[in-house]
Amino acid sequence: MVTVYEKRTCTTCRQLSALLAERGVDAERVEYHVEGLREDELRELLRKAGLRPSQALRMREDGAGELAAAGDEEAIVAAMVARPELLQRPIVVNGDRAVLARPVERVLEIL
Incomplete structure (x- = not known):
């Protein structure tokens, strides 16, 4: 299952949603800016994406x-x-991999 951490009013997030729909990819959506993320969740997202916090x-x-x-x-x-x-x-997660989908086509790397 693909999980998308998004803000639904974000233009890039809407573009990603359209791209996933075109490809027939069903995704769980997490509005992280509303729900928040625990530190361990955030660290795991960054690890999967191979990103430093900065x-x-x-x-x-x-x-x-x-x-x-x-x-x-750390700050x-x-x-x-x-x-x-x-x-x-x-940020899109697929299994043990994640990508910051900017531009949205970067999601194709993990599908």
Whole structure:
């Protein structure tokens, strides 16, 4: 089962949803910015995607630049847990692999 961590109002997330529908891929959807993520969940997502926390930091959000400049990966994880909107989206998980689907076609790497 494919799982998509998304924000449904996000343009990129909607594009990903359309791409998955075109391919006939059924996906479980997690609105992580509403539900939040536990630290262990976040770490597992990042591990599967092969990303450092700083690579998944959504730079458009308030405070992201300061976090990135500090270079403290642990502080970034803590901030993402406290403020899920700091995590880039969409992230797609398929089994033991994940990808930050930016651009959305990156999802094809794990399907």
